[in-house]
Amino acid sequence: MKNKLNFLLILSILANATLGFLLFSNNLVKAKLLLMRQFGFLAPETAPAMESIVLLQDYKPISLLNNQDTRKLKLPSFPVFETHGHLFKAKPEEISKQLTELGIKKFVNLSFTTGEDFQKMKSEFSDPRIIHFSTFDWEKLSRANFADEILISLTKDIQNGTKGIKLWKNFGLNLKKFNGERLRIDDPALDRIFEECAKANLVISIHTADPAAFFLPIDKTNERYEELVRHPEWAFSSSEFPSLKTVLEERNNRFKRHPNLKFVALHFGEYANDLASAEKLLTENPNVYLDIAARIDELGRQPYKTKAFLTRFSDRILFGVDGPPDRGKLEVYSRFLETTDEYFDYHPDHKPRKGFWKIYGLGLDKSTLEKIYYKNAEKLYK
Numbered sequence: 243m244k245n246k247l248n249f250l251l252i253l254s255i256l257a258n259a260t261l262g263f264l265l266f267s268n269n270l271v272k273a274k275l276l277l278m279r280q281f282g283f284l285a286p287e288t289a290p291a292m293e294s295i296v297l298l299q300d301y302k303p304i305s306l307l308n309n310q311d312t313r314k315l316k317l318p319s320f321p322v323f324e325t326h327g328h329l330f331k332a333k334p335e336e337i338s339k340q341l342t343e344l345g346i347k348k349f350v351n352l353s354f355t356t357g358e359d360f361q362k363m364k365s366e367f368s369d370p371r372i373i374h375f376s377t378f379d380w381e382k383l384s385r386a387n388f389a390d391e392i393l394i395s396l397t398k399d400i401q402n403g404t405k406g407i408k409l410w411k412n413f414g415l416n417l418k419k420f421n422g423e424r425l426r427i428d429d430p431a432l433d434r435i436f437e438e439c440a441k442a443n444l445v446i447s448i449h450t451a452d453p454a455a456f457f458l459p460i461d462k463t464n465e466r467y468e469e470l471v472r473h474p475e476w477a478f479s480s481s482e483f484p485s486l487k488t489v490l491e492e493r494n495n496r497f498k499r500h501p502n503l504k505f506v507a508l509h510f511g512e513y514a515n516d517l518a519s520a521e522k523l524l525t526e527n528p529n530v531y532l533d534i535a536a537r538i539d540e541l542g543r544q545p546y547k548t549k550a551f552l553t554r555f556s557d558r559i560l561f562g563v564d565g566p567p568d569r570g571k572l573e574v575y576s577r578f579l580e581t582t583d584e585y586f587d588y589h590p591d592h593k594p595r596k597g598f599w600k601i602y603g604l605g606l607d608k609s610t611l612e613k614i615y616y617k618n619a620e621k622l623y624k
């Protein structure tokens with residue numbers, strides 16, 4: 243009995259010592275080097291300074307590739323028509339100053355406002371370079387006659403000078419009707435509303451779904467794992483949401499139903515990682531445009547295909563960086579579109595990383611650049 247107890251005591255001391263040893267991972271490195279030397283391998287006597295455990299969210303390697311942005315002028319070479327702007331918490335005078343400084347000739351404010359809020363925003367930001375969009379009055383969804391009510395709000399916004407409608411990703415994913423059902427983008431109840439938009443020559447800027455990775459389980463195979471752990475609210479993999487394929491199909495039905503209405507499928511129509519589908523969308527729907535906002539990360543990791551695509555569909559691609567005027571973003575986007583620089587960050591320092599990769603410049607020709615930077619938008623918003 244006593245022997246048994248002694249044995250257990252020794253075992254427990256050994257286990258604790260091993261655990262303590264393993265807790266300091268540098269010990270493992272030292273042990274490994276010692277072992278290697280014992281077997282005659284060339285291994286240093288002093289263990290290298292090493293952070294042997296780095297949290298994934300802290301891992302930000304600095305590339306040693308000599309690939310500085312050597313452009314004298316780092317902003318776009320042409321005037322810019324920002325088609326995916328937002329003016330949250332911005333000061334009107336500040337914005338006007340920035341538009342001038344950054345060479346932004348027009349700025350589409352994709353606001354989420356309607357009614358009085360829309361009017362207020364429009365009069366506050368009265369710079370003639372700003373084009374204001376309103377949104378559908380989704381609060382009316384709680385009533386059975388929501389389509390009539392939304393139509394009334396829309397008519398007012400049109401009278402108040404809206405140039406288009408901004409629709410956000412909640413439409414199609416989790417906006418609910420009065421009866422608790424998910425509001426599908428192709429719900430026939432909305433047909434009249436979209437037809438009214440066509441009559442008023444509005445442009446519909448629609449953000450549908452999100453990157454494909456956000457619809458997959460957040461596990462070791464997910465290429466946006468670290469980002470989704472930071473932003474679990476962006477995950478749509480649970481059964482309360484429809485699949486990515488379903489939402490995009492419902493949206494595409496809407497595009498087909500209104501050939502006289504112009505749609506901008508924001509964020510490259512969520513096909514930036516799947517250019518074959520993007521090609522199908524543009525070929526089948528002459529009324530649809532794509533913007534590159536917040537998707538140069540996807541486009542720039544397949545530069546050969548993207549260059550061919552943007553050149554072929556140069557009349558259907560719009561420029562936008564998503565958000566208020568931003569010098570850092572303009573520098574990165576113009577580097578991507580204009581140069582053939584390789585392996586650089588798709589985000590300025592003040593914006594977080596998405597997937598763990600870098601991008602390559604496209605070196606587009608002058609005519610394609612001009613169309614993307616402003617000419618296509620000038621035609622669309624005239």
Ligand SMILES: [Zn+2]
Pocket residue numbers: 326328352564565
């Ligand atoms: Zn946006």
